[in-house]
Amino acid sequence: MRRLATLLLVSAAAALPELALAAGVEGEVTKQATNWSAIGMFLGFVTLTLGITYWASKRTKSAAAFYSAGGGITAGQNGLAIAGDYMSAASFLGISGLVYTSGYDGLIYSVGWLVGWPIVTFLIAEPLRNLGKYTFADVASFRLGQTQIRILAACGSLVTVAFYLIAQMVGAGKLIQILFGMDYLYAVLMVGVLMITYVTFGGMVATTWVQIIKAFLLLGGATFMALMVLLHFGFNPEALFAKAVEVHPKGDQIMAPGTLIQDPISAISLGVALMFGTAGLPHILMRFFTVADAKAARKSVFYATGFIGYFYILTFIIGFGAITLVSTNPQFLDPTILASKGPIAAILGGSNMAAVHLANAVGGNIFLGFIAAVAFATILAVVSGLALAGASAISHDIYASVIKKGKAVEQDELRMSKIATVFLGILAVLLGIVFEKQNVAYMVGLAFAIACSCNFPVLLMSIYWKGLTTMGALIGGFLGLISSVTLVVLGPTVWVGVLGHPAGSAPFPYSNPALFSMGLAFFTIWLVSKIDRSKRAAEDQAAFAAQYVRCQTGIGASRAAAH
Amino acid sequence: METQIVGRITSNPTFKELVSRRTRFAWTMTVLMLVIYFGFILLVAFGKGFLAMRIGVGVTTIGIPIGISVIVLAFILTGIYVRRANSEFDALTRKIVQEAK
Numbered sequence: 001m002r003r004l005a006t007l008l009l010v011s012a013a014a015a016l017p018e019l020a021l022a023a024g025v026e027g028e029v030t031k032q033a034t035n036w037s038a039i040g041m042f043l044g045f046v047t048l049t050l051g052i053t054y055w056a057s058k059r060t061k062s063a064a065a066f067y068s069a070g071g072g073i074t075a076g077q078n079g080l081a082i083a084g085d086y087m088s089a090a091s092f093l094g095i096s097g098l099v100y101t102s103g104y105d106g107l108i109y110s111v112g113w114l115v116g117w118p119i120v121t122f123l124i125a126e127p128l129r130n131l132g133k134y135t136f137a138d139v140a141s142f143r144l145g146q147t148q149i150r151i152l153a154a155c156g157s158l159v160t161v162a163f164y165l166i167a168q169m170v171g172a173g174k175l176i177q178i179l180f181g182m183d184y185l186y187a188v189l190m191v192g193v194l195m196i197t198y199v200t201f202g203g204m205v206a207t208t209w210v211q212i213i214k215a216f217l218l219l220g221g222a223t224f225m226a227l228m229v230l231l232h233f234g235f236n237p238e239a240l241f242a243k244a245v246e247v248h249p250k251g252d253q254i255m256a257p258g259t260l261i262q263d264p265i266s267a268i269s270l271g272v273a274l275m276f277g278t279a280g281l282p283h284i285l286m287r288f289f290t291v292a293d294a295k296a297a298r299k300s301v302f303y304a305t306g307f308i309g310y311f312y313i314l315t316f317i318i319g320f321g322a323i324t325l326v327s328t329n330p331q332f333l334d335p336t337i338l339a340s341k342g343p344i345a346a347i348l349g350g351s352n353m354a355a356v357h358l359a360n361a362v363g364g365n366i367f368l369g370f371i372a373a374v375a376f377a378t379i380l381a382v383v384s385g386l387a388l389a390g391a392s393a394i395s396h397d398i399y400a401s402v403i404k405k406g407k408a409v410e411q412d413e414l415r416m417s418k419i420a421t422v423f424l425g426i427l428a429v430l431l432g433i434v435f436e437k438q439n440v441a442y443m444v445g446l447a448f449a450i451a452c453s454c455n456f457p458v459l460l461m462s463i464y465w466k467g468l469t470t471m472g473a474l475i476g477g478f479l480g481l482i483s484s485v486t487l488v489v490l491g492p493t494v495w496v497g498v499l500g501h502p503a504g505s506a507p508f509p510y511s512n513p514a515l516f517s518m519g520l521a522f523f524t525i526w527l528v529s530k531i532d533r534s535k536r537a538a539e540d541q542a543a544f545a546a547q548y549v550r551c552q553t554g555i556g557a558s559r560a561a562a563h
Numbered sequence: 564m565e566t567q568i569v570g571r572i573t574s575n576p577t578f579k580e581l582v583s584r585r586t587r588f589a590w591t592m593t594v595l596m597l598v599i600y601f602g603f604i605l606l607v608a609f610g611k612g613f614l615a616m617r618i619g620v621g622v623t624t625i626g627i628p629i630g631i632s633v634i635v636l637a638f639i640l641t642g643i644y645v646r647r648a649n650s651e652f653d654a655l656t657r658k659i660v661q662e663a664k
Contacts, residue, residue, distance in 0.1 A: 117637065257615075267607060298644075548573075
């Protein structure tokens, strides 16, 4: 088991150490006293979502309902669901924690997490809805070799989902330990069981509503916290900042970029990963098939961008609120660390708890329970979206398209997708247990790096470039996948941080591979397509005209299923 | 889709107009977003002193409104695209679909 863990970690272990700060609960955590108000509110959420799952299960009888809720989600609902799918506990607790420890650096992150959305709007959302049915592989393989491109896209999806899922499961286990006083093992098991229940019985309908409710609760809770912080300072941000500078050990350094960005290449590479990775996340791309048409797809990204941008501005206020109201209150600080390292480092449970303690500071124990329940709901919504995307890659892309050559019986495909969900759920729980003691926070960063180096280039080129051939997409896509993982292992994060080589000895000097691995993927796709003179290549290019007409006009696009 | 319909649509001047207008607009907006975001990142990498400059007498630095502006601009650019697509591009698309029948 231990050897397996090390092996997995080495092959997986990843880059973007900066992200580690923002991506989850790190290191050893101590179990807290059982919080009954949190458990009460969480049980309320679980009861509600299980009720919805029961209702959704009656409508989830077809493959279309399972994968895409039959295309019957409105743009507004989908906007909230996208936000619910994307705003992870990592971004809520991690970014507010990063603002708490470093101030302005947290804002640099928030910006990065948001700027992918306009790109999705301008280039991806509408073509995706017009060309695809259930997965982004539908689009990438539209005119290319089904078998090859489906396998590539399924690999890209599953690897992205796996790393994202490990980070979420381990984060969830530790978070629940802190928030509810529950054992790590039970916490991970509970997340796994609920995730399997939502997805297998309720499919996309239940997943969508879990995400909508979560987005609603998270935005509501964060708004309340930010308002209470601003109220405390008479709605004068300057007063908030002035107090923060006064009490923070770093003083006015928290008002400007700090040590987060080391060198320009790493900064740009990180920017590339966050911006284009968003446009290559399979669980996010899948959400565009749940609406009726391209117009609704485009409107839903607009709403989602608004919700997510608003949320990140709130996390900035919450982080500064925590500096002023948490680090000054002995109730939330460890007295021994306070004496040796100062108030910021002394926060109980680590910097990721900044928002949770702030909830207690501004709203008392009841609101603390609410925010703890919201954090748990957030994890459930994200892992459900991931499980559904992973299951679709297995059942729709591998089983129905590659193995059955597109001739699968619908009920068999549906059964396969449910088996795949259960399999992924069990795998997620096992990985959660295996990786308990490891620092997995950077795996979210790796997921973004893979998404932008494999999924995104193949998807973008297949939509817009007539010259793309099956061979080009296949070789370029796999090269992007392999190079992003390899460069992470050879980079300082894993080479020095995990494998224990001396500092400065990493063969690849940058912690973020995205700029290089994505560049390599695009270049290879272009080069191989250019020199590809095969019969298949001629067919790929000849089929572009029909794809282009459907992409631009939506003529022939899959319609919403009637309920 | 039948080859005949594809040929009819691709040779339709309205289709050519839609494609050229939307392609130019979408890529212009993309480049604009890239310039704004990577401009911000380069400022973080090379212009720390500038971002650390205080506005007026308080502690608020010029970096705060610049960072928030990138978030707000991302939302506004998305809105501008959606607004134009909802009216102009959708109208052209409807016309093409009508003419293809």
